[in-house]
Amino acid sequence: MPIELKMPALSPTMEEGTLARWLVKEGDKVSSGDLLAEIETDKATMEFEAVDEGIVTQILVAEGTDGVKVGAVIAMIQGEDDEAAPVQPAPPVKAEQVVSTAQAAEPTATAPRPQASAASPAPSDNNDRVKASPLAKRIANNKGLDLTSVAGTGPNGRIVKADVDALSGESRSPVAATASNAGPRAEAPMAKPAAIDTDIPHEVVKLSNMRKTIARRLTESKQQVPHIYLTVDVRLDALLKLRGELNASLEARGIKLSVNDMLIKALGLALMQVPKCNVSFAGDNMLQYARADISVAVSVPTGLITPIVTDAANKSLSKISTEVAELAGRAKDGKLQPHEYQGGTASISNMGMMGIKQFDAVINPPQAMILAVGAGEKRPYIVDDALAIATVMSVTGSFDHRAIDGADGAMFMKVFKELVEKPLGLVA
The missing domain is CATH 3.30.559.10 (Chloramphenicol acetyltransferase-like domain)
Known part of the structure; x- marks a missing residue:
């Protein structure tokens, strides 16, 4: 049967990472020990090795996608001993889909991929022409937001859900519990700063996983440590x-x-x-x-x-x-x-x-x-x-x-x- 290739935990505290680069493509034969991808954690970029042998049949998460939860399915491999079956190509899953799927999944099962709702309103003409994920377009259309002037922070400048949330003044406060060498410790949620509305010429610089971690840990240190x-x-x-x-x-x-x-x-x-x-x-x-x-x-x-x-x-x-x-x-x-x-x-x-x-x-x-x-x-x-x-x-x-x-x-x-x-x- 097909083998699910899941986002690995490359450190004891890793909860999500960025799939920086694929080192294989669909149709490639891989053996145990072959390098499959480069994963960016909060501290380093590490190589991910294959454990099983077989053929890469589907790549489900595009390279450059961040926020990929540990345990999320990122690719499928057909075992060499399995009878080959035709595989329908699927579009790469975007970051916001990976996050929602991983959160909804049980530890021993993979949740089905979200399907587009037939009741979703038709996108506006303006939003149809911009480079944005389907989820970002759908949210923008539901809220009546125009994405034509939004600078995307997703892969290759693509507009993602976080950009739409920022445009509408919403933010999401992540709650995480991370382990340390002093033992498990529940961490208080840290609210994200409100979006800055400015007419000063500027560019939006996407934060690396490392910079996000530095911001979180130093804030917690000054708040919790006298x-x-x-x-x-x-x-x-x-x-x-x-x-x-x-x-x-x-x-x-x-x-x-x-x-x-x-x-x-x-x-x-x-x-x-x-x-x-x-x-x-x-x-x-x-x-x-x-x-x-x-x-x-x-x-x-x-x-x-x-x-x-x-x-x-x-x-x-x-x-x-x-x-x-x-x-x-x-x-x-x-x-x-x-x-x-x-x-x-x-x-x-x-x-x-x-x-x-x-x-x-x-x-x-x-x-x-x-x-x-x-x-x-x-x-x-x-x-x-x-x-x-x-x-x-x-x-x-x-x-x-x-x-x-x-x-x-x-x-x-x-x-x-x-x-x-x-x-x-x-x-x-």
Whole structure:
């Protein structure tokens, strides 16, 4: 019998994704392990492999379709041992059809495809000429809306249901429950901002899945996590001197340490020395981590992602440098695997290379802290009771006050400062 190819869950928290590109076409023969499609999740674009052998008889979801729910049928495969049967070609299902079908389906059965209603009103002449999905046209005609001036946000500029909702001033508030490494947690719905009515020249830029996730998670963090901010000024001269000496010895191995590599190590060691800050708040419980896994903020074209350096306290500086370079490269190519960016016990965000002196970072739940690193700059500084010029950076720790007391956060910042100002401890 025909095999249903369903939208896979490529990470523990994935609920929907974008079918970025098909790597096969109808009529192609596939074997187990063959690449079928590229799926864009909220963090990366991942390849989807075939499990069964057979012939691709129908592609039901067009490439470029977003909002495809996990478990929705995206294609059909005829098993090699099955008796071939004529298949009537079907038009690719659009994003809004996939969403409604997946929501209506039971876990063990696929709901029938929606059929056009004979009672649907005839579309207006204006809307017939625009590039829009059938559902979008039907809703627009029912509401008497003219789509000729609407900029579509669907594949290839196609007008979809969300565009019609925005035109009529309606919005839909998604409710989702996502898992985290602190355990399942129900998330409150986040209302979408109202559509903006403006005559200022502009273009509508469709949000990527990553940008949508960033917007949701940061909003939830600021709404639900009571932040406390603690800032210290850290003298960098000794660390810069040690970095120069280490790089001279590592040059033959093709390794060049960055200041950020050394700060990652310092953060890992500080968390192990002040374990009360290496925690996650989990309702009636708190997770106390025995290892410091550091999430490193990396800017990518579609937003921000945080690949993880595991067990940073026990890795050499050269190992951290090599890992960060490799992870950052694959992050920018969208090729990270879920286990490489999900988890972590604390984060570091460094904007010093862009000249930012000091900033407050938003905690990445379920983590309970993040370190915001500013630029190292020449400043008047008291050295051995005398005024001197030193290279100094401002570092701000953001702490989840539900899990970390101010005194413990202050102790952590003190230890971090000492590790950076006396950096031989980073190589001991």
